[in-house]
Amino acid sequence: MIIGNGFDLAHGLPTRYSDFIEDYWRNVKDSNHNGLVSFNLDNFVEFKNHKNIDELIDEIAKIKNIYKRDGIEVYKIKENPTPLANNRIQIINYKNKFFKLMSSESIENWVDIKNLYYKTLKERAKGELQNQNYILGIKQLNEDFEEIKNLFESYLIRVFEESYNWEKIKNDEIIQNLIEDTKFNDFSFDIKQEEYFNNLDNFSIENTTLLSFNYTKTVFDYSEEILKSKFDIYYNYIHGKIDSKDLPIIFGFGDEMDKEYQLIEDIDDNEYLKNFKSIQYLEHSNYKNLYSFIESGPFQVFIMGHSCGLSDRTLLSTIFENENCLSMKVFYYQYLDKQTNKIKDNYTEITQNISRHFKDKKMLRKKVVEKRHCKPLIKFQETKS
Secondary structure, three states: OEEOHHHHHOOOOOOOHHHHHHHHHHOOOEOOOOOOEEEOOOOOOEOOOOOOHHHHHHHHHOOOOOOEEEOOEEEEEOOOOOOOOOOEEEOEEEOOHHHHHHHHOOOOOHHHHHHHHHHHHHHHHHHHHOOOOOOOOHHHHHHHHHHHHHHHHHHHHHHHHHHOOHHHHOOHHHHHHHOOOOOHHHOOOOHHHHHHHHOHHHHOOOEEEEEEOOOOOOHHHHHHHHHOOOOEEEEEEOOOOOOOOOOOOOOOEOOOOOOOHHHHHOOOOHHHHOOEHHHHHHHOOHHHHHHHHHHOOOEEEEEEOOOOOHHHHHHHHHHHOOOOEEEEEEEEOEEEEOOOOEEEEOHHHHHHHHHOOOOOHHHHHHHEOOHHHOEEOOOOOOOOO
C-alpha cells in the first residue's frame, strides 16, 4: 500500500502546503519578526488583520502612502533617486531566497515545491557550465531548502502535539479499504498466466507493506484494525518520520530518469546531489527493505492519497515496472466541484501521473485497474441544508 499526503488530508489533518505556509504568515506578528523574512519599517508595527501573505502585504502597503506593492514585494523610492539606477528600498526583506521563489510562484502542493527546487537546480547547473554568476548559488539554495524543510517538520510536530486525536479522526471506511481483499477483476492476464490466476489461493494476502511517504503516524495508528484481518503488516516510512533521530525526514527530489539529470551528475560538486532522494535513501535500510519485498513474489499495489508525481519517479517506477507487480488499484479523491455543483474525482489525474513512470505503456494498461473497479478513499457525502 502506497500512502501519500492525501491520506492525512482525508482525516482532516492540516498537512497541505497551503496549511503550512498560511500558518507561517499568520505567525508573523510584528515588524520585529526575523525568520524567513524581516522588515525594513521606520517604526515598530504590530500586524493584526492578516491570514496569508497577500493580506499582510496589503496591510503593510497601507501604513504609508509612499509604500507601493509589486507582486510579493513592498517598496518605497529613495528620497534622492539616482537616474537610471534601482531606487527602490525594499520594505519586506526575503532572507531565504528560495522562499521568495516559492512565494512568487503559483505553488499548490508539496510536489510543486520539489519540482521548483529541481528546476532551480537545473538552471543553476546550466549557469555553472556556462560560467554565469547566479545570485542564488548552489550552496545557498541548499541551505535555504534545508531551512524550509526544518520549519515544515517543526510545524508538523507542533500541529500533531496540539490537535491530533486518533479517536476522533479514525475512519471506518478507510479501515475497510486498508483490509480489502484482492479481487479477480483487479487483474488482467494472458493465456500463459491462466493457471496462476485460476488458483484462488494466489489471491489470499499473506503480508502487506504499508509504504508511507508521509512523515506522520496516522496510518500506523490503524495497526490494531489491520491486524484483525490476520495478515502480517510491515511499516516502511520511506521518507522518514517527524521528530526521529533514527529516521530523519527525507525532503527532496527523486527523478534521476529526467533527461537533464546527467548534466547535474557531470558537475564535480556534491552539493548538486545533496537533496536527491536516491542518495538520502542510503542513510537507512528502508529502501533495501522495500526492494526485498517487491522481489520476494507477486504483489498488488493499493494507492491511497499519493499523487504519483515526478518527484518520486525513480522509486515509483521501480515498484510499478517490477515484473512481480501484477495490479495497481487507485483509491481516488472525491469532491464537490463548486462551479458545476457536481461530484468529481482525481482518478484520471492520478493515472496520468502513473503513466509517466512506465516506459512500456502496454504494461501500464495491463496493470492499472480500470475506474469501474476502483473506489474513493472516502466517499463524498453531500451535506443537507
